Structures are given as C-alpha cells and as structure tokens.
Amino acid sequence: xxxxxxxxxxxxxxxxxxxIESKWSERWQEDASLYAAEPNSTKPKYYVLEMLPYPxxxxxxxxxxxYAIGDALARFMWMNGYNVLHPMGWDSFGLPAExxxxxxxxxxxxxxLRNIENMKAQMKRLGFAYDWARExxxxxxxxxxWNQWFFLKLYEKGLAxxxxxxxxxxxxxxxxLANEQVVNGCCWRHEDTLVEQRELExxxxxITKYAEELxxxxxxxxxxxxxxxxxxxxWIGRSEGTLVDFKLEGAxxxxxxxxxxxxxxxDTIYGATSIQLAPQHPLVARLAKNNDALRAxxxxxxxxxxxxxxxxxxxxxxxxxxNTHHFAVNPYNGERIPIWxxxxxxxxxxxxxxxSVPAHDERDYExxxxxxxxxxxxxxxxxxxxxxxxxxxxxxxxxxNGKLINSGPFTGLRCEEAIKKMSEYADKNxxxxxxxxxxxxxxxxxxxxxxxxxxxxxxxxxxxxVPVPEKDLPVILPxxxxxxxxxxxxxxxxPEFVNATCPKCGGPARRETDTMDTFVDSSWYFYRxxxxxxxxxxxxxxxxxxxxxxxxxxxxxxxxxxxxxxxRFWTKFMRDMGLVxxxxxxxRLFTQGMIIKGGAKMSKSLGNVVSPDEMIARYGADxxxxxxxxxxxxxxxxxxxxxxVEGVQRFLGRVYRFIARNGPAETQLAASPSxxxxxxxxxxxxxxxxxxxxxxxxxxxxxxxxxxxRWHFNTSIAAIMELVNELYAVEERxxxxxxxxxxxxxxxxxEVQRDLVLLLAPFAPHLxxxxxxMLGEKGSLLRVPWPKYDSALAKEDEIExxxxxxxxxxGLIVVPAGSSDDTIRERALADEKIKAAVxxxxxxxxxxxxxKLVNIVVR
RNA sequence: GCCGGGAUGGCGGAACUGGCAGACGCAGCGGACUCAAAAUCCGCCGGGCUUCGGCCCUUGGGGGUUCGACUCCCCCUCCCGGCACCA
Numbered sequence: 001x002x003x004x005x006x007x008x009x010x011x012x013x014x015x016x017x018x019x020i021e022s023k024w025s026e027r028w029q030e031d032a033s034l035y036a037a038e039p040n041s042t043k044p045k046y047y048v049l050e051m052l053p054y055p056x057x058x059x060x061x062x063x064x065x066x067y068a069i070g071d072a073l074a075r076f077m078w079m080n081g082y083n084v085l086h087p088m089g090w091d092s093f094g095l096p097a098e099x100x101x102x103x104x105x106x107x108x109x110x111x112x113l114r115n116i117e118n119m120k121a122q123m124k125r126l127g128f129a130y131d132w133a134r135e136x137x138x139x140x141x142x143x144x145x146w147n148q149w150f151f152l153k154l155y156e157k158g159l160a161x162x163x164x165x166x167x168x169x170x171x172x173x174x175x176x177l178a179n180e181q182v183v184n185g186c187c188w189r190h191e192d193t194l195v196e197q198r199e200l201e202x203x204x205x206x207i208t209k210y211a212e213e214l215x216x217x218x219x220x221x222x223x224x225x226x227x228x229x230x231x232x233x234x235w236i237g238r239s240e241g242t243l244v245d246f247k248l249e250g251a252x253x254x255x256x257x258x259x260x261x262x263x264x265x266x267d268t269i270y271g272a273t274s275i276q277l278a279p280q281h282p283l284v285a286r287l288a289k290n291n292d293a294l295r296a297x298x299x300x301x302x303x304x305x306x307x308x309x310x311x312x313x314x315x316x317x318x319x320x321x322x323n324t325h326h327f328a329v330n331p332y333n334g335e336r337i338p339i340w341x342x343x344x345x346x347x348x349x350x351x352x353x354x355x356s357v358p359a360h361d362e363r364d365y366e367x368x369x370x371x372x373x374x375x376x377x378x379x380x381x382x383x384x385x386x387x388x389x390x391x392x393x394x395x396x397x398x399x400x401n402g403k404l405i406n407s408g409p410f411t412g413l414r415c416e417e418a419i420k421k422m423s424e425y426a427d428k429n430x431x432x433x434x435x436x437x438x439x440x441x442x443x444x445x446x447x448x449x450x451x452x453x454x455x456x457x458x459x460x461x462x463x464x465x466v467p468v469p470e471k472d473l474p475v476i477l478p479x480x481x482x483x484x485x486x487x488x489x490x491x492x493x494x495p496e497f498v499n500a501t502c503p504k505c506g507g508p509a510r511r512e513t514d515t516m517d518t519f520v521d522s523s524w525y526f527y528r529x530x531x532x533x534x535x536x537x538x539x540x541x542x543x544x545x546x547x548x549x550x551x552x553x554x555x556x557x558x559x560x561x562x563x564x565x566x567x568r569f570w571t572k573f574m575r576d577m578g579l580v581x582x583x584x585x586x587x588r589l590f591t592q593g594m595i596i597k598g599g600a601k602m603s604k605s606l607g608n609v610v611s612p613d614e615m616i617a618r619y620g621a622d623x624x625x626x627x628x629x630x631x632x633x634x635x636x637x638x639x640x641x642x643x644x645v646e647g648v649q650r651f652l653g654r655v656y657r658f659i660a661r662n663g664p665a666e667t668q669l670a671a672s673p674s675x676x677x678x679x680x681x682x683x684x685x686x687x688x689x690x691x692x693x694x695x696x697x698x699x700x701x702x703x704x705x706x707x708x709x710r711w712h713f714n715t716s717i718a719a720i721m722e723l724v725n726e727l728y729a730v731e732e733r734x735x736x737x738x739x740x741x742x743x744x745x746x747x748x749x750x751e752v753q754r755d756l757v758l759l760l761a762p763f764a765p766h767l768x769x770x771x772x773x774m775l776g777e778k779g780s781l782l783r784v785p786w787p788k789y790d791s792a793l794a795k796e797d798e799i800e801x802x803x804x805x806x807x808x809x810x811g812l813i814v815v816p817a818g819s820s821d822d823t824i825r826e827r828a829l830a831d832e833k834i835k836a837a838v839x840x841x842x843x844x845x846x847x848x849x850x851x852k853l854v855n856i857v858v859r
Numbered sequence: 860g861c862c863g864g865g866a867u868g869g870c871g872g873a874a875c876u877g878g879c880a881g882a883c884g885c886a887g888c889g890g891a892c893u894c895a896a897a898a899u900c901c902g903c904c905g906g907g908c909u910u911c912g913g914c915c916c917u918u919g920g921g922g923g924u925u926c927g928a929c930u931c932c933c934c935c936u937c938c939c940g941g942c943a944c945c946a
Contacts, residue, residue: 014898227863227941234862234942241946263946276946308944319944344944354946363944439945557940594940630884631871636864637939639871647884657899705875715873718883725883732901802879807927809879847926853878857926 013660015653017620021766025124034780035129041083047547048074049526051555051563052089052136055115056096059122061595061602061628061640062556064612068625069592069634069711070554071128072762076707078129079761079786085547086129087529089136090116093144093518097451101483108451109479112139122612126621127765129782134532138521139451143528145474146538147520148456150570152467153577155457159206162465165444169198175448175488176200197306202446203455203514207569211236211438214568223588228560235561237439242266242423244355244432246275246328248283249336259283259328259339262350262437265360266426267418270407271378272355273368275328275339276321279305280347287324287339297322301343308343319344319367330355331431332422333408342367350437378406379415386411443566445517450483450490452515460502460509469503475511489513522563523570526550526585541579548580549587557591564589590634590711597640610640622764623649629713629763648717652767654724655760659771662736663753688734689744690797692726696752697794699723700787703759713763720759727752750775755787803828804855810837813854821848828854 028034050070053063074086090112097108104111116137123130136143154160168177170193177195207214215236218229241264251257259275277284279301288295301320308317321342328339344363345354358368358375368375379402380389386405400415410418426432446455454475456468468475478497483490491497491513502509524538530547531539564586571585594601597608615624627645631638685693702719706712734740740749753775761768761781772781796817801824803811811833815824825848828834834856841858848854 225863230862231941237945239945261946265946317944342944344946346945349945351946356946361946363946366944437945560941633872636872641871641885643885644871651884653899710875712873712875714871715875715883718873721883728900800879804878804927807878807925812879845926847878849878849927853927855878855926 013657015649015656015767017622017649017652017767020770021125021127021621024766024769025127028127029124032133034782035086035131036133037085037087037131038083043081043083045085045547046074046077046082046552047085047550048077048552049085049087049529049550049554051553051559052091052522052525053119054091054094054096055112055119057115057118059119059126059612061610061612061615064126064625065595065628065634065638066554066556066592067123067126067128068628069590069713070552071625071765072629072713073552073554073707073711074129075762075765075782076786078782079758079784081785085134085529086131087134087136087532088123088128088130088132089134089525089529090119090138091518091522091525092116092137092139093452093515093521095449095451098449098483101451102485107479108483109139112451125616126612126625129765134529136525136528136532138518138525141474141476142533142535143525144453144477144521146524146528147453147516148468148473148475149470149538150520150524151456151516152470152473154205154573155467157573157577159209159573160203161206162201162203164199164201165204166197167200167202167444169196169200171196175485176202176446200446202444203457203512204442204444205569207443207566208438208440210569210572211238211440212436213572214440214565217568217584221584221586221589224586225557225589225591228557228564228589228591231560232565235440235565239264239437239439241350241435241437242419242426242432243351243435244269244426245331246355247331248339249327249329256283256286259353260351260432261353261355262435263355265357265415265419266422266432267404267407267410267413267415268357268360268378269330269332269355269422270404270410271357271359271376272330272337273358273374273376274337274356276342276345276354276356276364276367277324277339278345278347278352279341279343281341281345281352283353284324284341287326294322294324298341301341304343317343319363319370321367321371323371331426331429338373340371348441349439376406378404380405382414443517443519443569445520446514447517448489448513449515450477450481452518453477453520454491455512455514455516457512458500458502458509459512460505460507462507463502463504463509466502466504466509472503477515489515491515519562519566523566524574526553526567527574527580538579541581544579545581548582549585552588552590553586554590554592556594560591592634593632593637595628595638595640599639602640610642615642615645619645619649620652620766622767623652626652626717626763630717631714633710633712633714635711651721651724652764654728655756656767656771658724658727658731659753659757659774662731662749663771663775685745685748686743688730689748692730692744692752693748693793694796695723695726696755697789697791699759700755700789701791701794704786704789707762717763720756723756723759727756757781758784758787799851801828801851802853803831803834804853805834805837805858807855810834817851821850824848824854828856 048070050066053059070086074084077084092112097112100106100111101108138144151160169175170177215233215238218232221229241262243260243262244266246259246261247253248257248259259277261275263269279298284298288298301322304317304320319342321340324339324341326339327336329336344367345352356364356367356373358364358373359377360379365375367373377389377392379399380386381399382401382403389405402415404410404413404415404418410422413421423432423434427434454477456473456475458466458468460466478491478494481490481494487493498511498513500509500511501507527539527544527548530543534540567585571580571582574580575583596602597610600606600608602609612624623645627648628638630648631644699719699722703716706716730744734743757768757771757775758781765781768781798814799817801813801815802809803813811831813827813831815827825846829846838856838858843856843858845857846854847857
C-alpha cells in the first residue's frame, strides 16, 4: 500500500531504543545459560564483582555507574575467551526494612522481597549480564544459616566472645545503634536526638587477633587504590611504644595502686612532670570516692568530651583538667609527680593514662602552660652541648633526632637507642615493657534489632552460655513480630522464640534475642556465589579455590574501611579453619567516583536526584549506561548532565543509521564469514579505503588498551565516535556501500561494520546485538572473539611533523612515516616558511625528536 | 592540623613516557533538507589584534629546570574526600 511506505521508511531509519531493548531483554531472559559461568572449563577464569546493593526500593544512578563499569569489563573478558563469573545479590538485612514496617505497616520480609523484585527488574531492563542462577539474598535462611554456622566456628575458636561495653544508645528508638548509624553525635533517624553511651553486654568478634596481619598484608594489595590502603592503615593504627607502671604514692603495693601509662616516647620520661588520666579511668572514680567536688569536676570533663564528639571536632575543644592532689612515683628516678584528670585523654586508646611531658609534646605543653605545671627539657638536638642549653623546650616538641640530657644513666643516648634501652630496663626491673597498641577494636556485632541474623546462642540457668548445636541450624527468624521502638530487642517479646531447651541439660533456656550486624552478611557473600545452593556447607572449598581471589571488585569508596576490612578478616579466619587457601579475598579493587549534579551530591532535599527509570524511558538503557562511562573516567566524580545522555543517544543513532543503510545489503554481497575476516593487504587499497582500514585498527587498539590499562572508557567511547565520524566522512565522499564498491571493497565494508559492532558490545549491548543481527549474524555477541588490531595496518603512511623555532610553532611538514632524522631535518630547514623565519638569524641547534617534532634554536 | 585527590574554552572532559593544548561530547552560531517545525546531514566554534600572510596571549597564582613544561622541582591560593587531642 502506498500509504504504508513512509511509515516503514521512518521505522528503518530511526534508532528506536525502546523497541530494540525490549526485544533483546526478552530474548536474554529466555536463555539462562547466556551469562552462566562454566563449572568445568579449560578457559582461564575471571571473577568480576560489583558490590551488592541494599534493596532500598529502586536503583540510583550510582548503582548504574557501578554496574555499567563491571558489566563492560565482564563482557570484554567474555569476548576475550575467559570463563567469567559475574554474579549479583542482595544485602537485604538492615534497619530500613524495620522503619518501613513501622511507617507502612508492611512486614520487613515482604517489603524487602518486593524491593528486590523491583530492583532486579531494573537491572534486567538495563541489560546487565548477571548469572542469576547464583543470586544470593542474605535475609533468607539458606544464606543466614551460614552466618550462624560461622558464628559457632568463631565461638569454638575463641574468636567470638561476650563482654560488657559502652555502646551508642538512641533514647528515642530505645535501642543500640551501630557506630555508622550515628551521624554528628545524633541518631540517623532522629537528627535532633543526641546519642547516649550505655554499658551493655554484647557479642564481639576478635578481629584484633589479625590486626598485625591485616596491616602487613596491605603491602601485598598493589591492585588496590593507595587511598584505600592508607585509610585502612590509619584505621588499624599500629603504634609501637612502652608500658610503664607508676605507683600511687602512699598506697599499698597492689595492682589497684598502679597507674600504667602507654607512651611512644619513653626516652622523654625524665621530663614527665605530671600524670594525666582520662576522666573515665577506673582510678579516678576511686580517688573521687570521698571527694564530691572532684567527682563533680570529673563529670564536667566527661560532659565536655561528649560535647566535642557531638560536634565532631574533638581537637577543637579547649584543654581542661582537674588536680586530684594525689601523687605518683616515676619508677626511673623516684620523683613524685601530681596526678591530674584531663579532658584530652581518651579512655579507649592506650591505657587511658599518660605521662605528661610538656617540654616534648605540644598538647602537654599547652596544658602545662595553662595550669602552671613544671616544664623540664630532656631532649636536645645532637649538635647542642648539654652545658649550654637554656632549659627551654626545643621546637618541634618531639624530635627523634635528638639526644638525652638530664636523664640519669641514660643521658647522652640517642633517642631511638634510649627508647630501646629504657624499655629493656623497665622490663628487667618489673615495671614495664615494650608493646604494640592498635586503634582497631574488636568488632561488636550485637544489634537490638529484629531484621537480622539471629545469634545462635542460648542462656541456661545451669550451664550458662550454650551454643545452639550445628544440627539445629538455622535458628529461624520468626515472622509476624511486633516491631516497636521501645522495650529492647523485638525478638525478646516473642515467647516461642525466646523459650528454648538447653541442649546440654535439657532444662529451660533463653535464646539470645539480639541479631547480627549486617556487615557479617557482606563479609563472605562473594564466596557463596561460587556455590550458591550448597546446603551442606557455606560453599565447596574446591570450587572457591578455583574462583578466588576475586580478580576485580568494583564499588564505592565509602566501603573502604568497614566492609573491606571485615571481609579481609573473614577470609583470614576461613583460611585458618581450612576453608579457603587465599590470604586475601580481593586481588584488584576499583573505587568509582561519586555522581553529583549541579555541584552537589544527589539528594532528595536538594531535589537534584536523577532517576534511572526516567532516563531509560527517555533515552534508553544503552544511552544511560554508556553516558555514565562517557562523561568522565570511572574513578572521578561525575557531574550529571541530561544533555550528555542525549548526545550519547544521538551517537548510537548515527551508528544505527550507518549500518541500517550500508549493512544488510552489503553482507549479502560479501563472501563467506571466514572470507570477511581476512584483512586486506595495504597495497591493494585505494586511499579512501586505506583511511578506513587504518582508523579501524587504531580504534581497536585504543579501546583494547583502555580495557587492559587504565579503564578510561570515556576515551574508548570517544575513539569509537571518531571512527564513526570518519565513516560518515568517507561515505559523504564516495557514496554508500554497494555503489562505492569500486573504492571500498565489500569485505572491508563488512569488516569495519562487524568490528564497530563488536567494539560497542561492552557499552551498548542491546543495540550491538540488534546491529549484529542486522549484519546477518546469529548467536550471542559474548561468544564472538574481540577484534584484533594489526599494528602494521594501524600505522600512518605519512606523518605531520610540527616545526618549532625557539619552541614556538612556526610550520608543519609532511614526511613519509619512518623517515630518518636527517631527512626530517633537511625537509624542515627547506620549508619555505621556516626559511623565511630563519633568515638573518644564526641557527644554533636543530633538535629532531624522531617521528614527533623539530625545534630550531636560533639567535 | 595531618593524609589523599583535584583546578585546562560557555559546560563535561582529552593530551598515557616532557614534544602541534583544547580529542570526543554538550551548548551556541551558520547552511542544506522542509510549506513550516522536529529529526537528520554539512560547516564554524579559547581570547585579543590583523595589512588576512600571520602575530600575541592562554592549562588556579608566582618562581625554577629545559631547545621545549598542562606534564618535572620549589613556594602559594582555592575546591573535594578521609582522619583527627591516638599519647
């Protein structure tokens, strides 16, 4: 019908992303084996992983960026013949589900599973190539039972223990909060409510047992960003020093009358003029027992510290202290020095007590000046004659390059030497020893929350703490639990859950009602992907040994410490129990940059949130994900611009139209597939054809190099755009495919179109698949080998060489590629423009940079 | 305060090992097609001067090394991220 013709034409000419993407989306759902990792493969393995999301309800652009990077890499590796493992899962326990339960009256499980369905559909709509058969959902019993199993193993090994400790408490929620749920000293759900400290009995994992190894092995992780390694080093906070016991003057000789201080500079101890205790130090309470005034003052110091923590700037508060009017004895020289309590001493670092050496520590100096405490110099630069010192403190306050003065038998020693000798002396005389302290603390995993893994422990009146026997796992998290913000753990109000039988004596026992921190779930989930349906063990050690370590892990830098340090700890523990062979879980780590818009992080309150669904509806999934890779390199912050997505869509349209009008007909004309792959020799090609061939091979090289090197996909995509621009230009000059056959051989047309589609496949998989089909090909693009470049074909025949005079560009000469330096020099000097510019001047020197540039130095 | 990262046209960004600064894209301007618009295709596009040959300036600021510096060295300013009274 005549009236049908125009519509048909329009459809063929238009890049209809929605049509193409829904078509391929459907086809990919039908074939589950498409992205499946092979169990017994002779190919080299490659495990690429993106951090699993929390199922909050919908993907945000940061997710899209994260997954677009991983997906491009996974597809590239598939095309390069690797056995790729590329799974996805859900970090699905956690507080938001409980919040939703309270505000919408929806059970956490239902809310979470619904969110997962929605987000999974979004991922499929975006075309990410995940092996869904290995999906891990941490809130389901088939996963969390292994959390419980691991907990029992940790308990057996003494790595899980229970102790009383100070924890964050939100009075509004009436529950404990994790450190990460405290924002500026306030509850994350009640931004005006200050978090309190409470003493509670909690379960801890002994991560500090591995502190030394966690620190040391960071040196091996050279595939990790230096930034992340530094952050972990600081977090672990190893510090070498000395413990020294000071005796309380006039007290009986008992442990209670001993004040142990930690110092990294025992060499300065002859300069100690006071002892400073943290306000929470146990001795303080005893000294203040019959002293109401002192007790009140100490309370004030504690309040000051708390306030500083709330402000988040502990260094900014003024130093403030109280004299206890008690004295301690310096074991090195018998000197009695006053004991103070000060707000700048932290109870949770070192021993909560220090010796104050004002002459050699900036903080002690500030404090001593304020309260008129004695200042005694005991370290001077090595060049100083002790007789000539003024006794004034030497700046900077502490210097390891100095030597000791006024230090009894140690006078004259160099600082490093003194530290060693004085530590040995303390050890020998029983009042101290060299030691190492860490900032890293054991990991408190108890949460007074419902939506988490139940801790598999029982409390029996007769037998005390009793672990749930392995055969009774999983301890199932009950449903239909009344979730409220008052009255402690919601599980405590479920009698069927709480009341149990002691497996030892058969008597009544009470179940632990706290649940595990969700970081437990994410500490080992990536092992589960290797064997996701195993119901006898968390995973098969042999299978894990094949896939591990993860070759490439990709995620946000916000996990640099918590998740990544817990995961490293978990792997070391599993190695020690014989479950895995690797010391570290992750070989290479990549942290992508944040997405911002209009100079600020996307947030609801700023109203600058860009929704992936909206972008997909407007521009398609291919354009949306490709834009996240094109806008900037993946490690940098990305400033979102909708117009940029439109630009990518425009480009994909150009590719579509080029192949639509040159491709299908041409493929029919061309010879067999194998003949198409045969690269034409340079000599048989006309210049226009040679131009295309050269540009093609240069592009393949640039894209391949970016994948194998620095991951600057923005330049890879720019290179593909250049290729397409070149194709358009050539087409403009010589015409379309069939009619241009005399200039551009059919096989070259075919080669360039095939390779163009393959280059696009990791970035825009839907369109690439459609074009592949339009070229008459069948089967998944992932099974097609990545195009190879030929450096001989990529080479330029002629090169332009800029000619400078005194470093300023003054001309351009064109020479055959590979010309000798002498030829280039002659040609440069013979150039008319250059001759004119040089006339009347003396040529001092001619520098020829081979193949690059000529610089003529004149006077 | 300490440790990272960064600053390049109107905008996002290229320039990988010291060698033509501004690739690629966006926005803008002009042209073609159209009755018109959209879409598409082609061209121009850092600033200033110009006798239209060119010339000068320009990669946050100042100095240096070099035949030559966005790139290396020293000093300074601002922005982002992390840590922060760690004894």
